[in-house]
Amino acid sequence: MQTVDIVVIIVYLLCSAWLGLKLSGRQRNVKDYFIGGRDLPWWAVCISVVATETSALTVISVPGIAYLGDVTFLQVAVGYLIGRIVVAFLLLPRYYRGEMTTAYAYLGLRFGRGMQATASVTFLFTRLLADGVRLFAAAIPMKIILDSLGLDISYFVIVAIMGVVTILYTLVGGIRAVVWTDVLQMGVWLVGGIISLVIITGNLDVNFLTVAAEEGKTRILDLTSDPISSPYATITAVLGGALLSTASHGADQLIVQRLLGCRTLRDAQKAVIVSGVVVFFQFALFLTVGLALYSYFERATVEQLGLSTSDELFPVFIAEGLPPGLAGLVLAGIMAAAMSTLSSSLSALSSSSMADLYERFAHRRLDQEQALRVSRLFTLGWGLVFIGAAAMFTGTDSPVVELGLSVASITYGGLLGAFFLGLWVRRARQADAALAFGVAVATMAWLFLFAPDLVGFTWYTAIGCTITVGLGYLSSLRHREDAPEVEGAPAPTEEERP
Template sequence: MRALDLAIIAVFLVGTPVLGIALSGRQRSSADYFVGSRRVPWWAVTFSVVATETSTLTVISVPTVAYLGDVTYLQLAIGYLIGRVVVAFVLLPRYHAGGMVSAYGFLGTRFGNGMQGTASVTFLVTRLLADGVRLFATAIPVKMVLAALGLDVSYWVIIAAIAVVAVLYTYLGGIRAVIWVDVVQMGIYVVGAVAAVFVLAGRLPDGWFPALVDEGKFRLFDFSSNILTSQYAFLTAVVGGALFAMASHGADQLMVQRLLACRTVRDSQKAVIASGVVVFFQFALFLVVGAMLWSFHDGADPSALGLSAGDELFPRFIVEQLPVGLSGLLIAGIVAAAMSTISSSLNSLSTSTISDIYRHVTKREPSDATVLRRAKLWTLIWAGVFVLFASLFTSTDQPVVEVGLSIASYTYGALLGAFALGILVRRARQADAIVAFVGTIVVAAVFVLGVEFTVDGESASLAFPWYVPLGVLVTLTVGGLLSLRHPTPAPEHPEPTHQEVG
């Protein structure tokens, strides 16, 4: 790496927390820290949502998916858009009507504190695991950059350094700092990716695009009948993607908190739907990068290129092939993508800990100033835990984007199923919901770890996009059957009118 590249990365790492603090303003209350006092413009929330869910996995791992296969991964984005439309018109109005700062406040109002706490704890564990993968993924290209300088730095040191920068502006600026820095960070990695496409195009032989088409690299739809184990069969990807998006953007505090920072429910609806459109084109951009890398390397197996994993393909190209300055910009973009996810997770973990667990465990109503102090303290605590979790992921045999999505899918089905149970089954009460929720987690674990299907004479596991639909089905079935114990339907719950945060 050249001095200019390193200087760009250094300026980015120093400037990011400064920018976040400057843009956020002073945090005067817990509402400022949690939801920016609901004064953030919808377009900024759109880009923040995209930056948060994109993370490093998209930047370095989605190209690997296209390199090793084709662009059928894009079918997931179609499902994502459908799912967001449902979230916009079914769940967001309920959250705004209750003045909530946590998605799980709805479960507390509908079922009780026990269900709210159960869902919150599940969210905390899921985020730590899923975003631990994302944080580890960021360390891959950074380690390669340092190796090029002759420095052998361990993954956990890199992970800790990234976490420190992210926690600085999250701690001091709250959700507003997170959102505005996300907007800037998204711009950095998108500009870098577009520049990489132009550089690649200039180094490929004439006729590379028709050759890739003939090779099937731009196949978009997979109408395979093997829908149970094929991750990107059309039905699997669209149905699974839609329900995954309903869970991730309607039942996951990480995204819901951003959407609740909008001024009105209409703004929140515009933000979540627009984010689905932007994500579609982002996926397409990085899949095209992967297809072009396949042409650049003549389709060579990653191991034949001296790589230990496919996810090193794009990072190596960035380090070794991009011009001076552009290489540093794209590495900074990769780190930016990671920090946008980690900072978002830290703020949402802190919010959920305080609003869903702390207040109910202590059974006290602390002052708003106390809530704000506790929220910042938990931001620091979760940052330390994040580093430990991320250090668990030292290697993987499949693209880490698939690992990250699979981890989130383990519990998303139960979370989304609990919301569906509360809305659709009037008889259901808290005990029914908790038993169904826990039962769904157990069933998901059985399918993930033990159930295999025989396809064309070979054993294969259930495709990860089916984890969420399976979880929703189990939760609704178990919860619905248990609710039949009650002689009469539970009384209609009015929409909540208040959700205190301090």
């Protein structure tokens, strides 16, 4: 690591802040701040969706998955694409017909503001934990490299630096700043991944794909593993990935907020479906990096290399194998992934706090200028909380990407089930939805904390969704007629009527 690498990282941080502020334009009201006035091009939203869900986990952890095992993780990406198609044609039309600004507004219109607030609060805490993991993940390679330079800088300081820069452009520019900065950031880490792969292969005397094939690492389908306990058995990975993607892209404000910023429903549908294709090839790139690293490190185990987890493999290569300047670029790419997710989370958390909680329960009406000021205060507050949350993580025994997905999946099933309950069970009322949702989240939290090896994390969303819909349906049987229409709810179409 040379001085030029530090310069590259500093330049990247400054350019990110400048670009976000430059392209955000003037924010006149809350609609501009949170959904860009519904005037964002679909291709930019598509890239932003991918950038938001990628985070630093993909960049540093996915190569480790291929290094330790194989590329069956790609099956999850196939499920992701299926889930996005469901979101495009089942959920997005409801959001656009109701002119909503958050995903949970639908639950408020269908069941009542209590369920909307419950879903929003659950989203806030889950997103805080899940993205706390992701922000911590970005600090891992920075810590390794700074330690190699003899600089004993804590994870907290590294996280704080990334956090402050991200808070700056998100606070001022809102979702427009987030989306356009995402476009830059995704380009940086993809270029970094491609450059790394080229340099690794250039240093090898063997064909890394041949070596990987000899070790069984090029396997894509897993038709033999136990589908219950193995997260990458084919049926588990595809079905689990589809449900996880349906929940994350249809019931999570983090993604829905971007899709609501598109100019039309058709644009939003294109953005979400094409993002699934882009994610597949992105996973393929970083899994291939992991296969190349397996030959680069001469098939050594993580322990033989003196490392504690597979998440350190790619960062160690960056520190030792990349020439000056390029190491800084790849590190900037990892930081870009983390900052993209953080900025997206800040915007989503503040929009949900404002629309689902403050505006619902405040006893005074705000004009546009006051509402914009409060929204920015929410952004600042959540940014500071995020930095503190990320500082709580100090390590993990499993690949950090799996930890992040597991944490998010605790509530994804319950959220998705609540949406399906509202769409399919006309008798269901707010009490039915709240009971079923609470039981589902409690069950998944118990599995995550006390029985993590009982089922693979890719089953979490399916189990939570099934509990919510099933229990909600049984609870609704005590009502003799359909739930009354909530005032302000969009009328159901013919296809939605029972």
